[in-house]
Amino acid sequence: MSTRTTTPAARISSSAGSRGVTFAGVLRSEWIKLWSLMSTRILLLLTLAAIVGVGALAVLIRYTYLDEIARNAREQGQTMTPEMMEQSFPPGSGFELYNLPNAGLQIGILVLGSLAVLFISSEYATGMIRSTMNAVPRRTPAFAAKAIILVVISYVITTLAGAATFLIAMPVFQGIGFDLDWSTDGVLYSISTGGLYVAGVALIGLSLGTLLRNSAGGITVLVGIFFVLSIAASFLTLIPGEFWKYVPQYIPSEAGGRFLSIGHTDGVIDPWQGGLLFLGYVLLFLVPAMILLKKRDV
Amino acid sequence: MIEARDLAKVYGGKTAVAGVSFTVRAGQVTGFLGPNGAGKSTTMRMIMGLDRPTSGSVTVNGRPYADHKAPLHEVGALLDAKAVHTSRSAYNHLLAMAATHGIPKARVHEVIEMTGLEAVARKKAGGFSLGMGQRLGIAAALLGDPQTLILDEPVNGLDPEGVLWVRNLVRYLANQGKTIFLSSHLMSEMAQTADHLIVIGRGRIIADAPVKGIIAGTRQARTLVRTDAAAHLSRLLARDGVTVDQSEPEALTVTGLDPRGIAQVALANGVLVYELTPQMSSLEDAYFDLTKDEVEYHSHLTGGPAAAARETAPATAGKYGR
Numbered sequence: 001m002s003t004r005t006t007t008p009a010a011r012i013s014s015s016a017g018s019r020g021v022t023f024a025g026v027l028r029s030e031w032i033k034l035w036s037l038m039s040t041r042i043l044l045l046l047t048l049a050a051i052v053g054v055g056a057l058a059v060l061i062r063y064t065y066l067d068e069i070a071r072n073a074r075e076q077g078q079t080m081t082p083e084m085m086e087q088s089f090p091p092g093s094g095f096e097l098y099n100l101p102n103a104g105l106q107i108g109i110l111v112l113g114s115l116a117v118l119f120i121s122s123e124y125a126t127g128m129i130r131s132t133m134n135a136v137p138r139r140t141p142a143f144a145a146k147a148i149i150l151v152v153i154s155y156v157i158t159t160l161a162g163a164a165t166f167l168i169a170m171p172v173f174q175g176i177g178f179d180l181d182w183s184t185d186g187v188l189y190s191i192s193t194g195g196l197y198v199a200g201v202a203l204i205g206l207s208l209g210t211l212l213r214n215s216a217g218g219i220t221v222l223v224g225i226f227f228v229l230s231i232a233a234s235f236l237t238l239i240p241g242e243f244w245k246y247v248p249q250y251i252p253s254e255a256g257g258r259f260l261s262i263g264h265t266d267g268v269i270d271p272w273q274g275g276l277l278f279l280g281y282v283l284l285f286l287v288p289a290m291i292l293l294k295k296r297d298v
Numbered sequence: 299m300i301e302a303r304d305l306a307k308v309y310g311g312k313t314a315v316a317g318v319s320f321t322v323r324a325g326q327v328t329g330f331l332g333p334n335g336a337g338k339s340t341t342m343r344m345i346m347g348l349d350r351p352t353s354g355s356v357t358v359n360g361r362p363y364a365d366h367k368a369p370l371h372e373v374g375a376l377l378d379a380k381a382v383h384t385s386r387s388a389y390n391h392l393l394a395m396a397a398t399h400g401i402p403k404a405r406v407h408e409v410i411e412m413t414g415l416e417a418v419a420r421k422k423a424g425g426f427s428l429g430m431g432q433r434l435g436i437a438a439a440l441l442g443d444p445q446t447l448i449l450d451e452p453v454n455g456l457d458p459e460g461v462l463w464v465r466n467l468v469r470y471l472a473n474q475g476k477t478i479f480l481s482s483h484l485m486s487e488m489a490q491t492a493d494h495l496i497v498i499g500r501g502r503i504i505a506d507a508p509v510k511g512i513i514a515g516t517r518q519a520r521t522l523v524r525t526d527a528a529a530h531l532s533r534l535l536a537r538d539g540v541t542v543d544q545s546e547p548e549a550l551t552v553t554g555l556d557p558r559g560i561a562q563v564a565l566a567n568g569v570l571v572y573e574l575t576p577q578m579s580s581l582e583d584a585y586f587d588l589t590k591d592e593v594e595y596h597s598h599l600t601g602g603p604a605a606a607a608r609e610t611a612p613a614t615a616g617k618y619g620r
Contacts, residue, residue: 015408016443019400020368029397036390037383122383126424130348130381131391131438135398137347137364297349 023141030145034119034153044153047111048161054104055165062100063172070176082178097178098186100169101162102194102260108161109201109226112154116205117218119146124213129298139294143210147286150202155195162191186262193275197256200282201226204252207289226253249274252281299324299477300345300446304354306501307340314340316501317354322479324445327472329492329509330481333589337501338481339377342450345479346375358446359477370399370442376435376449384424388415388434391423396441405441413437414463428455436464446477453487465491485582489513499589512584521557523550524573531569535560551577 019025034040066085073080086097120143123129136142166187173180182188204225208218233248248254249269258274269277300322307315315337322328332338343349345356347363355362358373366372382391392406410419413433418426423434432455439447447468453461468478468491482488488495488509495512497505505512525531528550532542540554552560557574564571 015402016371016405016441017399017401018368018371020366020371021398022400025398025400029394032390032394032397033383033386036386036394039385126383127378127381128383128386128391130378131395133348134346134375134377134381135370135395137366137369295350297343 021136021138021141023145026136026141026145027148029135030142030149034149040115043111043115044157047108047115048157048164050107050111051104051158051161052164052168054107055100055102055161056168058103059100059165059169059172062097063176066173067176082176096186096261097169097173097180098184099190099261101166101187101191103165104161105158105194105198105260106227108154108158108194108198110223112150112157112198113201113205113222113226114219116150116154116202117209117222118215119150119209120206121209121213121215121218124209124298125215133298140290143206143290143293147203147206150206151199154199154202158198159191159195162194166191189262190260193260193271196275197260197278200256200278203282204285207285210289210293211285230254250277252278255281299360300356300358300448300479302341302345302354302356305341305344305351305356306353307337307344307349308352313501315344318498318501318503319354320496320503320506322446322477322496323494324477325472325475326493327468327478327480327491328494328496329488330479330496330498331483331485331488331585332481332498332504334483336498336589338498339450341498342375342377342448342479342481345448346373346377348377368399368442370395370401370444372442372444373446373448374439374442374444375447376432376439376452378450379428379431379435379454381438382423382431382434385422387420388423388426388437389419391434392438392441395438399442401441405443409437409440412440429457429460432456433460436467444476446479447471448479450481451483452480453482453484461487485585497585497588504588512588519553519556520577521552521555521560522573522575522577523552523560523571524548525550525564525569525571527569531564531567531571534563534567534569 069085070080120129123132132142133139166182170180180187201222205218205222208221209215212218212221229251230248230253233251233254236244236247238244246267249258255269255274255277258269259271259278261271264270300320302321303319304317305315305319306313306317318337318341330338330341340349344351345358345363359366363369363373382388386394389406389410392409393403395401396403396406410416413436415430415433415437418430423431426434432452436449436452439449449464449468452464452468456464465487468480472478472493480488480492482491492509495505495507495509496503497512523531525548528544528548532544532550535542535550535552535555540552542553543551545551555563557576561571561574563569
């Protein structure tokens with residue numbers, strides 16, 4: 001410890017520096033926090049592998065299906081062009097090939113969303129949040145830094161995994177005559193929107209962790225919103241009447257999912273509307289979380 | 299400098315801190331003393347902006363903690379030794395905190411060295427003993443080389459060498475002109491470390507005075523007298539303002555008359571006195587006197603901890619009183 005005078009100007013000793021809190025510093029701090037946990041690093045690597053793995057599985061299933069159709073057609077003396085094969089799918093069946101990069105997206109939603117909950121709920125669980133708030137007593141910058149890091153990480157991992165999935169899919173489908181490459185309509189769009197969608201899920205996860213301050217509770221609610229709710233909503237379509245068939249598309253997972261597809265379908269919201277609706281859901285969680293974070297005792 | 303004005307905190311109808319006002323000055327160690335549940339930690343959390351006061355205000359070095367541009371350089375706090383992510387190493391914990399203020403890595407190594415954590419700095423903080431956790435908390439508090447240091451029970455769980463280290467550290471920092479605000483339930487520790495005491499009980503300030511003043515001011519000087527004729531001397535001494543308690547067959551405790559006065563009475567009446575010892579009033583005595591009505595959680599087995607401890611206080615008075 002160096003000796004020094006008590007006049008304010010000369011107060012800070014050189015060894016501790018004299019800078020105040022900067023947002024860049026808070027970002028760096030949150031980055032160190034994320035990467036200094038071995039569990040996070042392993043989890044992120046496994047997530048990347050899992051999204052690609054599930055995507056590759058989906059590629060295999062579709063390939064097998066298409067290959068069988070083509071073989072059956074040949075046996076009956078017909079030739080089936082890839083265009084005909086593609087048209088044989090019912091619309092909205094999820095068999096559009098441009099969507100292949102997002103085949104493993106559910107894994108990303110589950111793992112990255114949970115990681116986002118834990119990014120702040122684990123601080124409440126361990127007491128670390130008090131150290132965080134001591135260093136950044138305005139609180140909002142720490143939350144914003146966590147949000148930015150989660151958005152970047154979710155986006156990068158999801159788009160990397162999507163691109164990797166597509167790299168696996170491309171030669172497979174080209175091999176059976178499909179005209180599928182990076183320039184195919186919707187491919188780049190679905191890769192980049194897939195990243196945005198998972199980033200949005202991560203923001204909802206971070207908000208849930210902040211609101212509930214509990215890891216198990218936050219992850220449970222997240223799974224409830226993105227998995228249980230869509231199953232529950234699918235039961236609504238069983239109710240007689242046209243009305244109920246159009247309700248499920250407004251839940252977060254369906255609206256977000258719609259954002260990833262291209263083209264207009266009658267009776268279904270357009271992709272951009274789905275995207276906006278999903279953004280609304282993100283804000284619905286994010287804004288109260290930021291307000292309560294600022295107000296509540298820690 | 300810490301200034302609290304009518305600071306109050308109510309948790310769901312229960313008053314934790316009931317409008318306290320006090321000033322913690324620079325250049326000295328101010329002790330914050332009070333029974334469990336008296337409001338010490340709540341007050342410290344409000345100073346650090348972790349808890350929002352129900353009413354009143356508190357400033358550190360002239361403004362609310364959150365309004366400082368470089369809060370870690372203004373105030374270092376050890377409020378809860380477990381304010382650390384259990385899976386993160388001590389080094390990375392300090393590095394993450396330092397990053398917010400652009401504090402260089404060299405300073406992180408410096409506080410690790412200062413607190414004697416070199417050997418465990420790369421280990422997960424979750425595996426730390428209570429004492430190591432306290433050292434890490436103190437390291438974090440010192441990180442920004444702050445002007446004001448707030449330590450809640452810093453010696454809790456430390457070994458004797460660690461206790462001595464904390465005592466020397468805070469005394470050194472106070473001599474450097476820094477503001478030190480220290481809570482402890484160890485009155486012996488306070489007597490040796492603090493210059494000034496703020497005593498709190500049930501959310502109210504009971505005393506706010508120099509340590510010496512609190513020891514001297516709360517209890518009248520007592521004298522232990524051993525004599526062959528205790529009952530006789532007791533009658534001779536009895537007059538207005540003098541109380542005499544007979545604790546043993548040949549021992550009296552006299553309050554309200556100094557040893558010289560007692561000796562004169564004995565000499566004039568030909569009573570043999572073979573011991574005449576002034577009883578040092580201890581901080582412990584003073585503390586129990588101050589807080590006897592303020593202890594929130596009484597133990598009913600022995601008639602309350604204050605009463606039980608007070609009976610043994612004279613025996614330990616010499617140890618703490620000097």
